[in-house]
Amino acid sequence: MLGGLGDRFELVMPDARGTGESPPPESDDGYGFDQLADDIESLRTARSLERLTLLAHSAACTTALHYTAFHSTRLEALVLVAPGRRLYPEIEDDTEPILRQRHSEPQIAAAIDALDRLTAGPPQDEVPALLDALTPAFYADWSERQRTHAEAENGQANQSAGQLFGTPDIDVAVLRDRLSEVEAPVLVITGSKDAATGILPGAAWAACFRKGEQLTIDSSGHYPWVDQPERFRHAVVGFLSRPIA
Secondary structure (H helix, E strand, C coil), rough: HHHHHCCCCCCCCCCCCCCCCCCCCCCCCHHHHHHHHHHHHHHHCCCCCCCCCEEECCHHHHHHHHHHHCCCEEEEEEECCCCCCCCCCCCCHHHHHHCCCCCCCCHHHHHHHHHHHHCCCCCHHHHHHHHHHHHHCCCCCCHHHHHHHHHHHCCCHHHHEEEEEEECCHHHHHHHHCCCCCCCCEEEEEEEECCCCHHHHHHEEEEEEEECEEEEEECCCCCCCCCCCCHHHHHHHHHCCCCCC
């Protein structure tokens, strides 16, 4: 329940199109993040909410950013957790340096080797095993809690949908201009050991907003509510408890 946020807030977690209990779209275009953003608006109206607080993680931050750009008046607050570079490609990719700085950690040595082999273009039948070896790099530790979370993640993804998620033809400059006019407060959370999306994208996205701020949680990877649940919960609760100016 996102590090205990469910004890404080009502969490509504929709299944994206083609995953869980949500049916696939009628065409492949329906998997695009712009279409998924429309689903957020449909969910808001279905629950008769005048405004909503939106929290998104990783690739879903792309959906949330698109929603925010075009439905900002419906947004009470926005929390982006580990956002990437998809809509901001000019940001420096700092994921590999973060990974290699962790080379002395036992579980990371194999992940670095897997990354090197993936970069070299291995035979296709070797790719699944190499991706599995890379998984510990997405966490700050590789203890039971992290391994359990990683195993559950494997059954939640729609790989075909994922390949179509980032295909919409979007003018990213226009989108970022619209974000600069957003009045809602925005918190961007990054992990100091996040080798999946890094830290620099979070800083850049926070700077896009009038009321944007970034918080990097130490000893946290790509899933801060798994690595540092108390710090994550404290950060989000503290942010959402502030008076809305």
